[in-house]
Amino acid sequence: MPRKSASPFSQLQQHARKLLAGLAGEIRSRKSELDRLEKEFEQLTGIAGLRGVARGSRRPVTKPIPARRTGSRKRINWAQVLARLPQEFKAPELRKVRGLKDKRASELFAAIMRWIDSGTVKKKSRGVYLKVK
Numbered sequence: 001m002p003r004k005s006a007s008p009f010s011q012l013q014q015h016a017r018k019l020l021a022g023l024a025g026e027i028r029s030r031k032s033e034l035d036r037l038e039k040e041f042e043q044l045t046g047i048a049g050l051r052g053v054a055r056g057s058r059r060p061v062t063k064p065i066p067a068r069r070t071g072s073r074k075r076i077n078w079a080q081v082l083a084r085l086p087q088e089f090k091a092p093e094l095r096k097v098r099g100l101k102d103k104r105a106s107e108l109f110a111a112i113m114r115w116i117d118s119g120t121v122k123k124k125s126r127g128v129y130l131k132v133k
Contacts, residue, residue: 085131116129
């Protein structure tokens with residue numbers, strides 16, 4: 001009895017499965033080779049005393065030059081900052097207070113949120129805050 005041949009679509013699927021299986025095997029072998037090379041790289045950099053060498057780079061990574069700090073390094077008294085602000089203020093007005101010019105926005109908004117949580121400030125509208133007496 002003659003055997004039925006598979007449809008062109010099923011033949012294509014079968015061929016695709018074989019290709020994908022081959023690719024998966026190739027990926028696994030390359031990953032294991034990469035892992036081996038990375039371990040070897042780490043060992044050699046440790047021996048050479050170059051702990052901070054960037055991958056893909058031939059020169060050691062240097063520590064970034066720290067940003068120059070202006071003013072003192074004292075902690076900020078946020079209660080005094082609040083006292084210097086007007087009764088109704090916007091977030092950008094915090095930067096006008098001495099010592100806060102270079103603070104990150106996240107630090108300023110964290111302070112505002114602490115004031116709101118403690119009940120010393122209320123949010124009036126978007127970006128506008130009101131001191132509570």
